[in-house]
Amino acid sequence: MKTLFTSDYCEGALPRIMQRLQETNMVQTVGYGEDEYCAQARELIRSACGRPDIDVHFLVGGTQTNATVISSILKPYQGVLCASSGHINVHETGAVEHGGHKVLALPSPDGKITAEQIAEAVDGHFSDANHEHMVMPGMVYISFSTESGTIYSRSELEAISKVCRGNNIPLFVDGARLGYGMAASELIEGDKALTLKDFARLADVFYIGGTKQGALFGEAVVITNDALKADFRYCIKQGGGMLAKGRLLGVQFAALFEDGLYLDAARGAVLKAARIRKALEDKHFEFLVDSPTNQVFPILTEEQMAVLDKDFGFEVWHKLPDGRTGVRFCTSWATPDANVDLLVSAIERL
Amino acid sequence: MKTLFTSDYCEGALPRIMQRLQETNMVQTVGYGEDEYCAQARELIRSACGRPDIDVHFLVGGTQTNATVISSILKPYQGVLCASSGHINVHETGAVEHGGHKVLALPSPDGKITAEQIAEAVDGHFSDANHEHMVMPGMVYISFSTESGTIYSRSELEAISKVCRGNNIPLFVDGARLGYGMAASELIEGDKALTLKDFARLADVFYIGGTKQGALFGEAVVITNDALKADFRYCIKQGGGMLAKGRLLGVQFAALFEDGLYLDAARGAVLKAARIRKALEDKHFEFLVDSPTNQVFPILTEEQMAVLDKDFGFEVWHKLPDGRTGVRFCTSWATPDANVDLLVSAIERL
Amino acid sequence: MKTLFTSDYCEGALPRIMQRLQETNMVQTVGYGEDEYCAQARELIRSACGRPDIDVHFLVGGTQTNATVISSILKPYQGVLCASSGHINVHETGAVEHGGHKVLALPSPDGKITAEQIAEAVDGHFSDANHEHMVMPGMVYISFSTESGTIYSRSELEAISKVCRGNNIPLFVDGARLGYGMAASELIEGDKALTLKDFARLADVFYIGGTKQGALFGEAVVITNDALKADFRYCIKQGGGMLAKGRLLGVQFAALFEDGLYLDAARGAVLKAARIRKALEDKHFEFLVDSPTNQVFPILTEEQMAVLDKDFGFEVWHKLPDGRTGVRFCTSWATPDANVDLLVSAIERL
């Protein structure tokens, strides 16, 4: 059996979550997220965000959440601005387009877009004489952390939020890996690290990823902008995201948020990824992208890949013209230190 | 605390399922349903259907499954024939239309449609001089058991399948409550009861509901028609139904199908519903519909409702012009005999 | 050659329209409806509606106009209430559903729906415990005149408008045959006839049909509700309705509205239909529906159909169980008196 670093969804769920699901298994509740566990999880998330006024909804997975949120916001002739590498642009089989909307991709070397790019796209649209013949930018989608493992700094995120509000365009943050991103932000920005309170303040909608961060599955959508709140449950149902046993999501997010488990688990994963990165740096490996989160993207030769492939699972990310390959090693809440030890040793032997 | 008979998704999952999820929790697997548990579950379902050639896919919930299957089959100008009471027509917030297709509803007093209705709708379409101005019937959707708790007899289902094949129109069976339906079919038709082998033979696509039948969640889509198999995983991903930790579905369906647990659990629920029905019949209650499955639809007066409402949860189904109300009592794999005892006693006291 | 009464689009356009198109043919203008002819036509329509504040847009055809207006108004989880016989429900190949929305059909024997039906549908939706699982009524679509040739009385239309506004649900009037309807309203209600000013007051959006009323093609959409005005040109372009040579629509509608030609032409057609109706009544024919506009729907025996079919074109509308057939005779702005004479004589000889 290989030790897998292929993704952050190789295992099931944090032990506490499994225990709570077991404990509550035969309790009878109403369905569709209107049960007491969901109510409790909502309150915990509101509290973590420092905002009693926000709406919190639980959906099952990321593609579904993105498609549902985007469809709920855009008018038919509007599209969503995002990085060309954004998950909605590349890896959701066109779910946004299936819902009727164009993804307006902006070039991005590292998974991030800038406030300037957004401003240019919006200004460019409205100043074009033929703008009625073009898709109007109607919202902005960013990922935190991004698909490349990078994160926005506080100042970058503030700037993006400002340009969005200045143009009356909602900002949506895909937080499938929000915890890993926040944990990395702590390491980089210390006291100025981006927290849930910041996302609640700067984004109009964002979600707190569960699937990749210790839950069996589940994403908690937080709507902070009053104008976007109405009727969102209709959208969830229409998009197939209204779990009959919604309690399962409530139980899990309550477990994650009752005492900070969500962020704690993410911190551990980020530190483990840092050990792997350090081992690679010490051997002077190059990286596809400089990622401070739970994903590490070294560039390997064919021989190096073959050696590591004997004992470890990892993902091929991008083949380079020179014959080398950028790969991804991913840690998670579930990665044991022992697995990291094995990988670090193997790297040292390369 | 009231004892809930409101639905068949009030509790979590069968104990065996919880145990298996716990046992496999930290095993590392690949994602998106390509793991060994899903492979095993697929084989068990193929075996139960007596068809090694069928494709089996696992999705999360019913609305999602219906939208995904229907979108995968229809051409843009085609619609889906179904009973006016069909789940896709009434209770999925227009998910089929969101995907671009009209639901062509046929009148139905009991949740079922007939081969004759289908033939008429198809013939009527193509014989209309303006048929190019009208939505072409492109597939048939039926539920087994239906939203009214009824089931098709063997001869009814054979006739529907025959008319569909004669017109080259795929037949899709929504099996969110397939097990309860099969268990009732056993009681009614004995040796001629409809089995999974029959559905694999008569339908082009059907699904085996997990959510309402003992799993935490999950629906197993079975594609028997070769022409409908290609690229279905693209559709699942686009529709938001490709669970990252697909293993969770594999583990659950393997547990349900390794030794007949799926049908056994359904049989118990149907027998418990029969006890409730018998108690009501003994008191000469009328019923909205004559349902042999796990759903019972008695008509109550306001006083009777008020009495039962003190101790029991049930669903208001339909208000009658005479002031009485048709309600639904639902049993499930999770209903303890003691709960049925309590309800039967209460009915006897009415 | 048969004399055709099959539809109101058997011929080209009113002579004045052909002349104006010829006269302006080589004048250079900008495209997409921003030319001087469109500006002039808009002013004439605003004046006829007595409302300088309304937005007027020109589209090419009815199906396109309906799909564009409906898509511009509804949110993804909303549907459009209409008569079961409504054009959008029956004869547009599911264009509304292709745009993502359910048509919420209400039963109607004569092509009309009532304020009561609308109120019930809306109240019924929001009072249903499962309303989030159902498509929300988001607008009302009526046709004037209807597909059955009937028209709403002033009081009926006032009541519908009132219930729509009371529920904050936009009212959209499909006026593909608006002129014929207004002409019939004059005959029936005299001083209280419904005029363009009434439609501008009572509807949130309506359109003035050109295709069936003397233009080569074209429908003039009038948006009276400020909340529905923004960005409609984006919707037109997306829906394929923004004619490059938009001038063609401006020239035609200017010709129709510069001195009342639009309504005059319709009045003539309605009087001719009345002659046909009278001839049929005199011979004690029954009618499918009692239509006061340019469409007449007598019920014929097979022999009668065979006799008339030798010399006249008409449409088969509905076969009756007794073997007779309801057919449609249609007059238009183009119908010569001589043709009506021929048909009346033939009817008298039946």
Next chain:
Amino acid sequence: MKTLFTSDYCEGALPRIMQRLQETNMVQTVGYGEDEYCAQARELIRSACGRPDIDVHFLVGGTQTNATVISSILKPYQGVLCASSGHINVHETGAVEHGGHKVLALPSPDGKITAEQIAEAVDGHFSDANHEHMVMPGMVYISFSTESGTIYSRSELEAISKVCRGNNIPLFVDGARLGYGMAASELIEGDKALTLKDFARLADVFYIGGTKQGALFGEAVVITNDALKADFRYCIKQGGGMLAKGRLLGVQFAALFEDGLYLDAARGAVLKAARIRKALEDKHFEFLVDSPTNQVFPILTEEQMAVLDKDFGFEVWHKLPDGRTGVRFCTSWATPDANVDLLVSAIERL
């Protein structure tokens, strides 16, 4: 009054077309393109294509035609490959996405894409381990002539067709300016010029643009691939493109194709554009793109623009970083020699 070179749709229609519309104006026909004029036009186009087996349909405008053809071909999870500057990607307000499909844009400096780019995109998709998470390339869209006025050479088009067929991916040619492209091909390739017979052989679907080539409006869709023919009229109706008075399209295309008027008119426009290009070259102007068709894209300084703007209309195409502006001058079937004389003189005076 300025002399307009802004587009090829500034005027009405060729005199012969206006005359035929006038002559046939009061002839009664059936609707929706099933009349004798459409039949005649179809036969003329089949003959011009040398293919009695092709299907020919008449739609109203280009955006509508593109959306209808693309929607009729793609499966829900498929997208359409095209140049980043392709009309469907830039200037149709997301009509393709509104129909549910992603536009898979390929970089293009001159409006053209290559067989190699297509092969890479298709191979790249299917060789990606995550291809089920990505939109599958399902067809190829090219424009002839392109939005930049360029054309494919015979060998380029043959290569594109070959790679499409090798991958079983339909090739769709947007021929909004097909005639101008064919006329330019004659000038460049002489005996090897691309003709309608070539498009009928190399494309699976293409259309012959009328709107920009002498008709009031109208695009003739030619389907050569048998697999794409079925039920296309349903798609036209659903997409709002089935003109009630379809005869108008038949009359126009019959007039254009009875004796080669279509191509003759295009040849004249291309020669006039060549005169403008020559005048600019003589003055050593640079061009945005080297276009041999009816569109000319010189780069002007602000002063030059201001001078020309006094007497001529032209389109701003692209502002350059150095302060100059790429503009478009467009000739058409309607451009008088005198207008070209005026512009050439003005250029010479710059």
